[in-house]
Amino acid sequence: MTEVYAADHVVPVGVAPLRGGAVAVRDGEIVAVGSRAEVLTAHPDAHVEELGAAILLPALVNVHTHLEYASYGGFGDGLTFGPWIADHVARRPRLEPGDVEAIAALGALQNLRSGVGTIADASFAGASVRAASEAGLRGIVDIEAFGGKGQDPAPTVERTWERIQAHRAEASALIRVGISPHAPYTVTPALYRALDALARAEGLSIITHVAESKGELEAIASGTGPVAVALRDLAEVEASGLHPVDLMAELGLLRPDVLLVHMVQITPEHARMVAAGGAGIAHCPRSNALLGCGAAPLADMLAAGVHVGIGTDSPASAVDFDLWDEIRTAIFTARSREALPDALTAHQALELATIGGARALGYGDAIGTLEVGKRADLTAIDLVGTPFAEVEDPIVSAVFSGSPERTLLTVVDGVVRYRRATDEGRLAAALAAARPARTRMIGS
Numbered sequence: 124m125t126e127v128y129a130a131d132h133v134v135p136v137g138v139a140p141l142r143g144g145a146v147a148v149r150d151g152e153i154v155a156v157g158s159r160a161e162v163l164t165a166h167p168d169a170h171v172e173e174l175g176a177a178i179l180l181p182a183l184v185n186v187h188t189h190l191e192y193a194s195y196g197g198f199g200d201g202l203t204f205g206p207w208i209a210d211h212v213a214r215r216p217r218l219e220p221g222d223v224e225a226i227a228a229l230g231a232l233q234n235l236r237s238g239v240g241t242i243a244d245a246s247f248a249g250a251s252v253r254a255a256s257e258a259g260l261r262g263i264v265d266i267e268a269f270g271g272k273g274q275d276p277a278p279t280v281e282r283t284w285e286r287i288q289a290h291r292a293e294a295s296a297l298i299r300v301g302i303s304p305h306a307p308y309t310v311t312p313a314l315y316r317a318l319d320a321l322a323r324a325e326g327l328s329i330i331t332h333v334a335e336s337k338g339e340l341e342a343i344a345s346g347t348g349p350v351a352v353a354l355r356d357l358a359e360v361e362a363s364g365l366h367p368v369d370l371m372a373e374l375g376l377l378r379p380d381v382l383l384v385h386m387v388q389i390t391p392e393h394a395r396m397v398a399a400g401g402a403g404i405a406h407c408p409r410s411n412a413l414l415g416c417g418a419a420p421l422a423d424m425l426a427a428g429v430h431v432g433i434g435t436d437s438p439a440s441a442v443d444f445d446l447w448d449e450i451r452t453a454i455f456t457a458r459s460r461e462a463l464p465d466a467l468t469a470h471q472a473l474e475l476a477t478i479g480g481a482r483a484l485g486y487g488d489a490i491g492t493l494e495v496g497k498r499a500d501l502t503a504i505d506l507v508g509t510p511f512a513e514v515e516d517p518i519v520s521a522v523f524s525g526s527p528e529r530t531l532l533t534v535v536d537g538v539v540r541y542r543r544a545t546d547e548g549r550l551a552a553a554l555a556a557a558r559p560a561r562t563r564m565i566g567s
């Protein structure tokens with residue numbers, strides 16, 4: 124059965140938008156993109172979904188999530204980075220069995236509701252695997268590993284591999300499970316090396332948080348400062364005398380299949396090193412701003428030719444999983460940082476959140492644009508009632524009016540995984556299921 128999605132505006136990304144366009148989908152694949160008349164004539168027997176005054180575009184790619192922190196919004200607000208992360212670690216024991224699963228399920232639904240079809244998740248408990256799989260999301264879920272100074276890497280590697288294999292059994296065909304060595308201030312160089320050896324041997328992706336805060340730079344260089352002190356109970360940092368990006372380079376971790384998250388405290392030379400190595404970067408401007416970590420030099424990354432995507436991080440640091448708000452913040456941040464109105468255009472920002480993110484995760488040939496032969500990952504923004512309903516530039520309209528409330532539907536691999544008209548009750552149920560966990564973490 125062929126399904127045709129028709130809308131007043133179709134934004135394929137990479138080629139010019141179409142006024143009165145349509146996309147035909149069969150067996151999860153895009154089989155036609157063109158004017159409404161063309162596509163309907165070529166597929167006379169198709170079921171047609173008319174989206175009306177809407178913008179149809181590729182489903183977004185959220186290159187950094189922690190689904191398991193969907194209910195953490197506002198915790199530790201205003202704390203500096205080290206104490207903030209320690210606050211989250213301290214709340215975790217208050218959770219009860221089933222809590223993490225309920226929170227992760229909510230996070231998965233909130234991503235779909237924000238037009239996201241693909242995620243790259245760093246998962247502490249592993250609950251993200253089932254949540255993302257059951258929601259029908261595409262992407263990678265990398266299981267977090269930690270290990271400080273003086274700890275033997277071998278048992279951690281063994282346990283991480285066992286966990287990965289166990290979680291693979293519950294992963295859908297669209298979810299790949301990999302490894303996330305958390306960050307250079309919680310993972311020793313020896314453990315990075317051992318986990319990387321496992322990743323290379325088994326073909327696993329790697330996600331790691333790098334060069335996020337100034338405190339991290341001090342911790343990695345000399346083993347001192349607020350980040351080193353705040354996380355001492357979790358993992359004692361091993362001083363390397365290096366900048367975290369230089370450490371990653373020394374460890375061979377600037378290669379493809381590695382996603383470097385944040386990269387705020389870097390130089391133009393670091394951006395060139397990442398581009399040469401082939402790693403992707405997850406740019407998370409709201410998280411970086413709210414934690415006072417700074418504004419990542421996106422212009423340097425793009426000038427160097429790095430594969431950059433945009434990520435919400437989690438509500439723990441960025442309030443919610445609204446990737447449209449993240450895209451706008453990326454624009455505000457880049458233009459403020461460079462003091463230039465074209466430091467990041469709406470067109471460039473949408474590319475980062477679609478094909479850019481897809482490339483950063485190694486999915487560039489499969490998704491990220493609406494093209495014949497690619498997998499059918501789509502979303503649609505309802506323009507009714509917005510100031511952008513009279514459309515001059517549909518990309519500008521999408522970028523400045525996109526929101527979870529205006530997402531009409533999200534399709535992943537040809538299947539409608541979220542539909543505003545019918546999923547209100549599902550959202551309310553997911554929120555209700557996750558609420559007791561938040562109450563426990565607040566401790567009242």
Ligand SMILES: [Zn+2]
Nearest residue numbers: 245332384436
């Ligand atoms: Zn993160």
